[in-house]
Amino acid sequence: MTKSICLRFNLDKPLHREAWEQLQNMDKEKFKSYTNAVVIAVTEYFQRYYKTCDDPYFETREKEDEFVQRVVAQIGTAVEKAMPSFLAACLTGLAQPCIPTPPSERPKQAEEITDVDLDFIGG
Numbered sequence: 001m002t003k004s005i006c007l008r009f010n011l012d013k014p015l016h017r018e019a020w021e022q023l024q025n026m027d028k029e030k031f032k033s034y035t036n037a038v039v040i041a042v043t044e045y046f047q048r049y050y051k052t053c054d055d056p057y058f059e060t061r062e063k064e065d066e067f068v069q070r071v072v073a074q075i076g077t078a079v080e081k082a083m084p085s086f087l088a089a090c091l092t093g094l095a096q097p098c099i100p101t102p103p104s105e106r107p108k109q110a111e112e113i114t115d116v117d118l119d120f121i122g123g
Helices: 014-025 034-054 058-095
Strands: none
Touching: 014 034, 034 058
16 A cells, blocks of 8 residues: 655755755765655664653763764774784784883883874864
């Protein structure tokens, strides 16, 4: 069974204009039709709306998860950059005799990690 409705956009309203422009510029390979795009948008909108009504902390957890993913990505990037020199130091260390360094002569760890991009947390 098929149901029809009339959908109008008032292009004098910014939100309506943006929606119209999104429909005009949508990826036709992915969405195939206006109907498919509207069905996806309406369904996702109301699913999210009812989920936040039932669980007021849903958006907060979602933002926290996104934040954690960004932190993990930044740490992963820093580890990738540091890995070659770390491995070289390990291999060099294997070839040399182990002589303990007194704590007063050891470099401070916090000073070594300076190229981690933490701008996304306001740092």
